[in-house]
Amino acid sequence: MSEASTTTHSFKAEVSQVLHLVVNSLYSHKEVFLRELVSNASDALDKRRFEAVTHPELAAASELKVQISADPAHGTLTISDNGIGMNASELEQNLGTVARSGTREFLSKVAKAREASDQGLQLIGQFGVGFYSAYLVADRVDVITRRADEEAAFRWSSDAQESFTIEPAERAEAGTTLVLHLKEEQKEFLGEHRLRELVRRYSDYIGHPIELSVPARAKGKDEEPAEALPPTFERINQASALWQRSPSEVTEEQYTEFYRHLTHDFEPPLGHRHFKVEGTQLFAGLLFLPKRAPFDLYDPAAKHGIRLHVRRVFVMDDCAELLPNFLRFIRGVIDSEDLPLNVSREILQDSKLVRVIKKQVVNHSLSMIEDLAGKDSTVFAKFWSDFGAVIKEGLHFESEHRERIAKIVRYESSTQAGLTTLGEYVARMKDNQKAIYYATGTSRALLDSSPHLEALKKRGYEVLFMTDGVDPFAVTSLGEFEGKPLVSAMDENLDLGDEELSEEQRATEAEQKKQAEPLVERFKAVLASKVGEVRLSTRLTDSPVCLVVPDGGIAPHIERLMMARQMGMPPQKRILELNPGHPLIQNLERQDHVDPGSVASWIELLYDQALIAEGSPLENPAAFAQRLTTLLTSASGASV
């Protein structure tokens, strides 16, 4: 082979960053390199088996497997697979860049943690850096690989400095061989027992055989030295797909390792469900509840879903057809006995089989969440803050699961410190309370001091605070819980309907109304361009005014959101309510007869104040400030 056929390539910047971390960190779990490399080999075997379904010429001549062999004489550890392999451009792309987006996120985390302390070093211990973890133990790695559908083989080689080389090579069979030139102090990884133990600990979930080369042990012929015989390979794992085993035979650690393999998540999952369905359809499933939300949970372009196998053969990742959107954070694998191996997305989309599987996936996912909710409220609160808003989408879009989801959802509340369920709310309802009251807005603090809640609070009624963007839609779809209607405290028709007014009270109310009539008209005239309606309120006690949403209207914070996204909404005009019992309103009634001009300015001020109270921005903050200054100046006794 000529020198000229060797090409040298620089690593992309992010690879150099990863390599720098790997090589220089005082990393305490260097042994995880084996898990990462065996995991890659297993993926390559899966890919080959899958591609061979439609292209039989890609099938391997012998059984698909991973082989590990140590060569103490040369200080090398070799990990070999007869999987899909790589061609030259794939080699350059796959082992010269960092494709996995999570890695970039991880790097920035490590960088931040490093600034603060030495936590970065611990972080890397939890995270899989994939192929590059080979450099935890090796100072040079050679990758000899041949793609299953090509004749040419290539050797990739690098010492993890700035660059790597690619040159033509020989390889009899398709697949990939990694030769790790171990660092002097990492020679322990040549030991047979160490390797056995590591495979058992980290890679036992792998469904393909993992074989270890062992010195041939001549049977019964003690006089014959073992070295004289070529080494033989011995299978050292169970080599059955983890999800096909009986749950009683699978340890927590094996579930966690499998989860890592599946997701690259560096946190262990919060729970799992392992099940087999044996009815008119046969399938096995293993689902996991992740601990933290992926960064792209709300990215509509992000891929979510379950890994699909058909009769053990890996078919596709991120199979969204098996998972409703509101559970898009669930991870796991489904292995169907009945779907065709060459199943396409189109087939999946209207397959009855898929609907049956999806139903089970939803059922098990919800039961995992229910279990977690029943276990530890602190852990669940954290989980809820990551995923609650997504689960609530189910209230809106998945009517068949609505009741079950309604029992899971949590909200903040005006009377409780932490989160509450709807069931707990109902149990606390006052005797004559007819509805579950809620308020939607951007924050708990804002809602808690909202004027809309005054009458409710005065009666000792609890109000749920709904601060997620999805809440106004979700709660409207839900409509009721245990026969109690859900009613917005901001609703136009809020009718507490629980007070029997005496004759006297009725008379006072009628009188107040009559008195206030001219002022209501004045408000209407001054705010004609801003509000759709002005009327007297029953929901206010301490505040003079508030803005309410007309029937069928949209909560103001959602309206702002939709406008910001340019969703082509005409701004809606809301209803301004006046508190006829408030001294300020009563004074304005009198003032209106004497000096209508000054009243107009007060009205503008009150309107702006109502906007501020609900967290809405002012149209003209400068004008507001000016009016307020004028008012304060005169109130302080100074002459303007």
Ligand code: ADP
């Ligand atoms: P990840 O496995 O998360 O994608 P890695 O850095 O471990 O990241 O590997 C990068 C890519 O290199 C893999 O996605 C795969 O395409 C390829 N690769 C790694 N190991 C092998 C292998 N043994 N056989 C075939 N391709 C491999």
